[in-house]
Amino acid sequence: MGVRVAVAGASGYAGGELLRLIAGHPGLDLVAATGDSSAGRAVTDLHPHLATLAGVPLRPTAPEEFADAELVFLALPHGHSAALAAALPAGVKVVDLGADHRLVDPADWHRYYPGEHAGRWTYGLPELPGQRAAIAAADRVAATGCYVVASTLPLAPLIAAGVADPDDVVVVAASGTSGAGRSPKPHLLGSEVLNDVSAYKVGTHQHTPEIKQATGARSLSFTPLLAPMPRGILATVTARPTGTAGAGEVRQVLAEAYADEPFVSLLPDGTWPHTAATFGSNGCQLQITIDADAGRIVAVSAIDNLGKGAAGQAVQCANLMLGLPETAGLTANGVAP
Amino acid sequence: MGVRVAVAGASGYAGGELLRLIAGHPGLDLVAATGDSSAGRAVTDLHPHLATLAGVPLRPTAPEEFADAELVFLALPHGHSAALAAALPAGVKVVDLGADHRLVDPADWHRYYPGEHAGRWTYGLPELPGQRAAIAAADRVAATGCYVVASTLPLAPLIAAGVADPDDVVVVAASGTSGAGRSPKPHLLGSEVLNDVSAYKVGTHQHTPEIKQATGARSLSFTPLLAPMPRGILATVTARPTGTAGAGEVRQVLAEAYADEPFVSLLPDGTWPHTAATFGSNGCQLQITIDADAGRIVAVSAIDNLGKGAAGQAVQCANLMLGLPETAGLTANGVAP
């Protein structure tokens, strides 16, 4: 008998990935999966890849559906988490995959999202200093945004160590299409995304303040790209080095930061990350160099936006909150080719 | 402590998938991974997605490398399995992913492959009647060809039940590029396969006799296609109905054949298989209908060519041979989207 968990908002891509991870998790039992517009439909109608859930129906997203759950994952549209969380029984732990409880500064929320700011929860990025213990002690955790994970893992240690200038950071990050969600919008059709890389929300993406908050960057130029693949984020992070640290030294900062991390791999020198290597996993690949001519540190990261960028991260947090092994039900091994 | 297993030929795609499955298997421990031309290189140099194997080197494919193994998976080029198998210590169990020991009739071997016929081993398709027990009792098992699995699971029960005519079978099956292997041939470049579907080896593919042997088809037109995706096979199998069985009755044949099978899903009526739903899994999706106007049964199957079509199948056989739960380390759930 595992811990009883539920997924609110199980019809989307992050919700589906949560269901997949829970189905393969040795310590979690799914007791409810909900979706408002999909209530009554079979899980496999929406997620035909989840063969082991054949016969399981989606329930409406109502508080009473979660009565049996010890922990609830919220994979709801932005702005819907607070109300549901407030209506859950006392003692139920919650991991929110939405943006509602990530931002410290309400002004950041109001600039990018509609509605009221719901207040901050413990930030669900275990690899940040101190966060692993904080998550383990929390009942409410706000899991990270996908671009934020990809940007923060390479950058935060560099700023914290004082080797990267927080005042001149440029991030260009290419995402697979599942990051744009499952609403059938014309520009997300296969006919449109095949053969195509494009930029969008240049300088205006809602993850911008969260990246700054999580990394300590004070000035950030952030350009997201859409790439013709279903999953994956490749982030190119550049910043000016401070002082005289060379390539070996900045590399050493990352090596030390992640020496004991089960999901973060600093690749051998000269080998650069590939999103395909993280497909379906909770892993993150990193590499870093200094371009001496340009006077810039260049760090590159790869994650699966639905894995370490969303559902994998959420399960990792849940494992910590529940006292399970942190890696239970997760893997750093991607599905490739 | 799990059962000690080794992989001979770990540098290719099937070998890499074996390593991935073994790394996530609760009852198997990897004791050796070998590759002739890649000996000495790191596993992660060839398979950067296998983060948990960082630091593990590939060894040469020599008999002494398998001294500690209780079971060896052979993922070698065709024609190399017999010699290595003969040189392994007595008592070592073997699962061969190559074609060497699949065919009953030496004439079939000689028509499609060079060199001597190595003789038949127990055929590794557990879902065939009687094969599950035979595999469990065997020390040497020949796992199935990828197109053969995709063709046999929908067709064999129909011929066995006498509802499909074995004398007029047409199979057209589209495969992802990993099925063509890892040798860098010009026509397999990304630039060539993107935007492209093509036919190849029309009427001459080496899996043709194996499909006939496994299904009981006496006349088979088999056309393989190459599709722009890394994994997956979608097989369209058509045959003339015999007698007066209708769509409901032929569907019932498949429903009964696979009612208790953990990896084979007959989809709800009207829902057709998608390769994406089997990506990274050991699952198979099936659907069937009768086209009354055309006078043909049309059955469609989807598998992952590296999963149920190769490494997953091999692990399923190994589980049976070792007395482990048949589903250990495997899942029917694909990684999608």
Next chain:
Amino acid sequence: MGVRVAVAGASGYAGGELLRLIAGHPGLDLVAATGDSSAGRAVTDLHPHLATLAGVPLRPTAPEEFADAELVFLALPHGHSAALAAALPAGVKVVDLGADHRLVDPADWHRYYPGEHAGRWTYGLPELPGQRAAIAAADRVAATGCYVVASTLPLAPLIAAGVADPDDVVVVAASGTSGAGRSPKPHLLGSEVLNDVSAYKVGTHQHTPEIKQATGARSLSFTPLLAPMPRGILATVTARPTGTAGAGEVRQVLAEAYADEPFVSLLPDGTWPHTAATFGSNGCQLQITIDADAGRIVAVSAIDNLGKGAAGQAVQCANLMLGLPETAGLTANGVAP
């Protein structure tokens, strides 16, 4: 000064391809492009690839918009062509890319389409015997369905020559996503079609009667597949040989049928068609063999579903109707890789 042409229904993919071909055509001038739900929007808002049409707006699809046109292309949803055609000024020539006027037998129409049968127009496949002259003499032409072109070019000559049995034809054809149109349906999202091949409308596709009509097949099993590419159809057509004709003789039938055709290429023996080779073109690649063991002719064709399968075909017909060189504004050369 070229011939004045207009496109009704210019917002979809076939309409966009018509605009692209007209823009590059030395003998045609675009005088109007219309789209009901898109009226008022810029052409480049819907088709950002059509840089030379910057500043051109879409007009509503109303008869008066076509007052200046000498020929109108109709790329409307099925069932809308007849009413508009009837309202056009006398003397305006019309090429319809929809299904409305293709079928001879009203029963075929009623089985697959809603609404009344609009009656048959001259069938727009110039490579069929006699059709080139018929099209040149016609004022109303019904261009072909995409799967129909891909199936008919390899098959029709074989049945006409008496070398293929019309009573046992099996076609499996894989199409790129643009064939499914531009309506934002969930199953057409990039996230869904990437990594995926699937079958759909098995035995029930609306092109089935048109293929039979155009080829002379009396029994046809037709299975369409959706492949992860934006354009292209690869059709595998198999039929039983009649009499004793061998591979060389059936090949000769196609060689003679298309010896002088500018857009149809019978490939060198042993080379099989690739959709990528027809991308963006009006070309068709063919290859054929006899699988002696299976007792089946297997012919394979590749086209661009938006080219020879839709807009290219329509322009070829228009060239004939207008007395322009048949190849004007068209090419058999694909855009590859």
Next chain:
Amino acid sequence: MGVRVAVAGASGYAGGELLRLIAGHPGLDLVAATGDSSAGRAVTDLHPHLATLAGVPLRPTAPEEFADAELVFLALPHGHSAALAAALPAGVKVVDLGADHRLVDPADWHRYYPGEHAGRWTYGLPELPGQRAAIAAADRVAATGCYVVASTLPLAPLIAAGVADPDDVVVVAASGTSGAGRSPKPHLLGSEVLNDVSAYKVGTHQHTPEIKQATGARSLSFTPLLAPMPRGILATVTARPTGTAGAGEVRQVLAEAYADEPFVSLLPDGTWPHTAATFGSNGCQLQITIDADAGRIVAVSAIDNLGKGAAGQAVQCANLMLGLPETAGLTANGVAP
């Protein structure tokens, strides 16, 4: 009768695109196509999409093969252009698609390429101030590198106008796989590039000095990415604004620079470039903004790496050199979807 042209190095992707453009060009006649390792093979064996060249063989790359040519395109590996150019008959015009004659400073050559520096030719980017006339007057033109075009078109006018700081430029550019050439390297297999975006040659790409030379940038951090599509480059170019110019003013710089350019489109405000919109064309899409918070200009460009990035550019230069209309045989319209 058109101008007689030849292609040296016609077996690769840039060579194939040259053949395609020449075949569709109203003013050019192909008199020779050569390829050393492919000499004797049919053009359509290497480029099956070039149906109109059926029957044309590749000749060896020897000076005498070009005796009839008035202009020769060189699409050779780096380092091979100078020797062939020197051996051509006097009076033959040459457009080199290789890097041999692009760089002003021999030190730049020696840092990135082996062998001797061959000396500079007229630089083949007509949209740069003064270059159109220089190209028209030249007998030897060095066409641009693909990443250089994508970086230079958005950036050069900004630096020239003094609105962008040349001392802090960051470019991240994603390329389709054809940019990596046609040699069958393992990492370019379809199985490897599908589902994958990766970075390579970070800070060390050989186009870096050419971008600096063409744009006037003094400090450049350049990170190329490989994306899962056959063609296309999307470049994200960021630089610090100098002075107080706002988004409207920097946009106006590009608007004026390209107001009369047939192949460069500054998109409507708020619309961002898509590589798919330039597929198969000689067009370039641009967009620009200022991210006030980050204090950075962000400009994005899209081209086809084989079009405006290679063969299209070369034909545009040839048109100028030959006194043909600059746009002859070229289009700004992409093939989409």
